[in-house]
Amino acid sequence: xxxxxxxxxxxxxxxxxxxxxxxxxxxxxxxxxxxxxxxxxxxxxxxxxxxxxxxxxxxxxxxxxxxxxxxxxxxxxxxxxxxxxxxxxxxxxxxxxxxxxxxxxxxxxxxxxxxxxxxxxxxxxxxxxxxxxxxxxxxxxxxxxxxxxxxxxxxxxxxxxxxxxxxx
Numbered sequence: 467x468x469x470x471x472x473x474x475x476x477x478x479x480x481x482x483x484x485x486x487x488x489x490x491x492x493x494x495x496x497x498x499x500x501x502x503x504x505x506x507x508x509x510x511x512x513x514x515x516x517x518x519x520x521x522x523x524x525x526x527x528x529x530x531x532x533x534x535x536x537x538x539x540x541x542x543x544x545x546x547x548x549x550x551x552x553x554x555x556x557x558x559x560x561x562x563x564x565x566x567x568x569x570x571x572x573x574x575x576x577x578x579x580x581x582x583x584x585x586x587x588x589x590x591x592x593x594x595x596x597x598x599x600x601x602x603x604x605x606x607x608x609x610x611x612x613x614x615x616x617x618x619x620x621x622x623x624x625x626x627x628x629x630x631x632x633x634x
Contacts, residue, residue, distance in 0.1 A: 469584045470593060473535075476634065477577050478600040480539055483546060483632035484570055485608035486624070487511070487563075492613070493621060499555045507559050514567030515574075522575040531576040531583075538573030542566060543632035549625040574601075 491504040499507070526534055545565045552558030578594065585593040615624045 467584055470581060470597075473577050473580055473584075474597050474600050476535075476539070477573075477597060478604070479631045479634040480542065480573055480577075481601045481604040482608045482611075483542055483628045484566065485604040486612040486628045486631075487546075487566065488605075488609040489612045489616065489624075490559075490563075492616075494555055494559065497553060497555055503555050507555060507563055510560055510563040511567035511570065514564045515571045516567075518568050518571040519575060522571045525572075526575055526579055531580050534572045535576035535580065538569045538571070538576065539632050541569035541572070543629040545569060546625055546629040546632055550622055 491508060494504045494507050522534065545562050548558070548562045548565075552562070578597070581593055581597045582590050612624055612628075615627060
């Protein structure tokens with residue numbers, strides 16, 4: 467359906483924008499961070515996602531999922547732009563990564579639920595499979611492209627580009 471295509475394409479851009487930050491350890495080390503700092507910065511997004519996901523489900527039952535999806539996208543774009551203004555590991559990178567994980571939770575739960583709700587029961591597994599491909603492909607694609615953006619341009623260009631992809 468039209469909604470399935472729109473959500474799947476938007477998920478591709480959202481998850482590109484999120485998974486691009488798999489290169490953040492390089493930046494943390496350049497800023498003088500230790501291996502511990504890398505682990506702490508990178509784990510905060512996952513921790514906040516884990517904490518917020520049950521609440522995202524509850525919110526999805528109360529509010530319209532498309533608004534939560536948009537909130538997750540907009541929030542991720544704002545967080546990604548936030549990296550432009552901070553070049554310190556403590557506390558700014560920690561807060562931004564925590565916020566990115568919260569946005570991931572809102573978007574992921576809302577998008578997955580909208581896909582399931584919009585798809586006939588007999589095709590839900592297939593639809594979620596296709597949706598999954600467009601989200602998971604960014605585990606490989608986003609860091610590969612992002613490291614080239616940083617190499618040929620700058621971290622600021624990287625932060626701006628990921629914000630634009632989140633807006634898409």
